Amino acid sequence: MNILELKDLCNANYKKCISLLENKGSLKTVHDLLIKVSEQLLTIGQIAPGDRAIANKRAVKVFNVARSINKDSSYDDIYFALTGSYLPQEIEETEAEETEIKEEKVSKVVENKNVSRSPVGEIKNPLRPLQLSDYIGQDDCKVQLGNAIKAARLRGTPLKHIILFGNAGLGKTTLSRIIANEMGSGFVEMNGPAIRDVQSFVNIFSKVNEGDVVFIDEIHRLPTVCAEAIYSAMEDYRISYMAKNPNTGESENITVNLPRFTLVGATTHSGMLAKPLLDRFVHQFHLKPYTDEDISKIVVKSFSKLNLECSTMCAMEIAKRSRGIPRKANAFVEQFSDKALLDGTTIIDFEMITSFFDQLKINEDGLDSFDMDYLETLNDKYGGGPVGLETLCSCLSIDKNIVENQIEPYLLFKGLLKVSSGGRELSASGVEYVNNLRKKASKENNKNYFVSLLEDHQYEKLLIALCSMLEGIFKEKYNLEGTFQEMMDVYCENNCDEAMTSLLNKLRMKRNDFVHPNDRDLELEDSEIMECIEYICGLED
Numbered sequence: 001m002n003i004l005e006l007k008d009l010c011n012a013n014y015k016k017c018i019s020l021l022e023n024k025g026s027l028k029t030v031h032d033l034l035i036k037v038s039e040q041l042l043t044i045g046q047i048a049p050g051d052r053a054i055a056n057k058r059a060v061k062v063f064n065v066a067r068s069i070n071k072d073s074s075y076d077d078i079y080f081a082l083t084g085s086y087l088p089q090e091i092e093e094t095e096a097e098e099t100e101i102k103e104e105k106v107s108k109v110v111e112n113k114n115v116s117r118s119p120v121g122e123i124k125n126p127l128r129p130l131q132l133s134d135y136i137g138q139d140d141c142k143v144q145l146g147n148a149i150k151a152a153r154l155r156g157t158p159l160k161h162i163i164l165f166g167n168a169g170l171g172k173t174t175l176s177r178i179i180a181n182e183m184g185s186g187f188v189e190m191n192g193p194a195i196r197d198v199q200s201f202v203n204i205f206s207k208v209n210e211g212d213v214v215f216i217d218e219i220h221r222l223p224t225v226c227a228e229a230i231y232s233a234m235e236d237y238r239i240s241y242m243a244k245n246p247n248t249g250e251s252e253n254i255t256v257n258l259p260r261f262t263l264v265g266a267t268t269h270s271g272m273l274a275k276p277l278l279d280r281f282v283h284q285f286h287l288k289p290y291t292d293e294d295i296s297k298i299v300v301k302s303f304s305k306l307n308l309e310c311s312t313m314c315a316m317e318i319a320k321r322s323r324g325i326p327r328k329a330n331a332f333v334e335q336f337s338d339k340a341l342l343d344g345t346t347i348i349d350f351e352m353i354t355s356f357f358d359q360l361k362i363n364e365d366g367l368d369s370f371d372m373d374y375l376e377t378l379n380d381k382y383g384g385g386p387v388g389l390e391t392l393c394s395c396l397s398i399d400k401n402i403v404e405n406q407i408e409p410y411l412l413f414k415g416l417l418k419v420s421s422g423g424r425e426l427s428a429s430g431v432e433y434v435n436n437l438r439k440k441a442s443k444e445n446n447k448n449y450f451v452s453l454l455e456d457h458q459y460e461k462l463l464i465a466l467c468s469m470l471e472g473i474f475k476e477k478y479n480l481e482g483t484f485q486e487m488m489d490v491y492c493e494n495n496c497d498e499a500m501t502s503l504l505n506k507l508r509m510k511r512n513d514f515v516h517p518n519d520r521d522l523e524l525e526d527s528e529i530m531e532c533i534e535y536i537c538g539l540e541d
């Protein structure tokens with residue numbers, strides 16, 4: 001087996017382990033596979049001396065993880081030890097099961113909080129910043145929040161309630177943990193849709209201590225009774241609710257007094273919060289998509305936390321494909337980290353990045369094949385729009401939710417799309433974008449075709465094709481008229497130096513009266529033909 005095959009095998013075994021952990025498979029198999037991976041890493045180190053140091057280091061790490069596995073080990077801990085990140089929690093659950101799982105998580109957080117109190121340490125996700133100074137971008141929000149934290153500390157009172165608006169992955173949870181950290185307080189976390197009734201809501205609040213940060217994610221999905229109960233909790237630190245007395249069976253009003261806390265609500269749908277609830281948040285922050293510069297800083301930091309090196313230029317390539325979302329950028333970082341581990345390197349280079357994104361079919365503006373289908377369908381089938389969302393979705397055969405939540409926000413952000421009461425419509429730059437990509441693709445196709453003719457030594461066909469393309473460009477782009485020779489003369493006089501003029505003329509003469517390129521009196525080398533191909537294809541821009 002050669003080194004590449006061995007690396008592939010090692011890669012496949014490692015991936016199998018990850019998939020077993022994600023799907024709660026056999027721990028014994030995970031153990032055995034990890035032992036194999038560590039042995040394979042050691043062999044890679046022996047065969048490739050350049051990779052030895054890193055391969056040995058990884059082998060030791062994987063071996064230690066394997067050795068630590070026993071029947072009581074948790075999937076989450078093994079996954080974390082291997083990847084440095086959290087095991088994805090929600091796979092596919094029914095609504096009811098999902099709710100139960102989330103509730104369990106809530107109570108776990110509360111339990112943990114009571115065992116180990118503030119400051120909030122983020123051990124599960126090493127990429128999450130813990131201090132405001134490490135939180136990149138969102139400058140306006142950081143300044144205001146920083147001031148509010150300083151004032152609250154001086155006063156010795158909890159921060160006023162905060163609401164964070166922003167799409168998924170922009171850093172709402174991270175910021176709320178940072179707030180707890182900076183205030184030196186405990187952190188209690190819950191998820192709006194996971195709260196089933198007011199009683200479970202009250203149960204969670206009963207564990208909150210003075211000054212704690214209570215984070216409610218997706219607060220717009222709290223059941224109405226809880227959203228109403230929270231008004232008095234926020235204002236008077238008291239929850240009143242109706243419950244059945246177990247002795248009498250009668251409904252009665254119960255009031256629970258709470259310690260002073262800071263509520264941090266997060267929502268992706270600012271328009272879905274009732275006004276009275278919204279008004280009770282003193283601080284309201286809108287997190288916006290990040291600039292490529294800010295994302296590239298996050299990428300460099302994340303790589304360095306994983307002991308990997310990535311230049312600013314390479315980080316920028318990842319940033320450009322991250323759609324302004326730190327979570328997406330960090331997901332790429334994790335994937336590159338796996339790749340680096342298996343390639344036995346600690347350096348993320350340009351080639352690794354471009355080949356990875358080419359495989360995923362993500363272009364340098366961050367658009368993937370779904371986005372391109374969306375834009376092209378809107379352009380080709382509906383003349384750029386406007387067209388109704390439902391019609392567009394059924395034409396694309398993509399679920400409306402995916403279109404609305406995953407495809408359109410980024411196209412809107414890029415200014416390629418307009419949404420109005422009439423439906424979806426390409427903006428002027430959207431139309432230009434589609435046309436440019438088409439031109440680029442056809443230019444690449446043309447070039448590939450010419451190069452393949454050259455490689456196959458089909459000179460006659462190639463010269464005819466090149467010259468007719470040139471002729472077309474003279475007429476359409478430069479508005480020239482007359483015979484090919486006349487157009488060539490005018491064009492060359494205005495645009496070409498002597499060398500290029502002579503080269504293009506050689507090409508023309510060869511075509512007009514086809515002579516083999518290597519004919520002595522009119523020699524045209526393959527390298528010169530290649531130069532003509534590059535030049536003529538470049539004229540299309």
Ligand code: ADP
Pocket residue numbers: 125127128129134135136137138166167168169170171172173174175298326327330
């Ligand atoms: P949300 O709660 O808005 O869905 P998260 O807070 O979970 O998003 O952030 C997703 C990931 O992105 C986190 O793991 C964190 O590491 C990273 N992240 C988010 N915002 C920032 C930031 N401003 N600076 C550095 N990393 C960030």
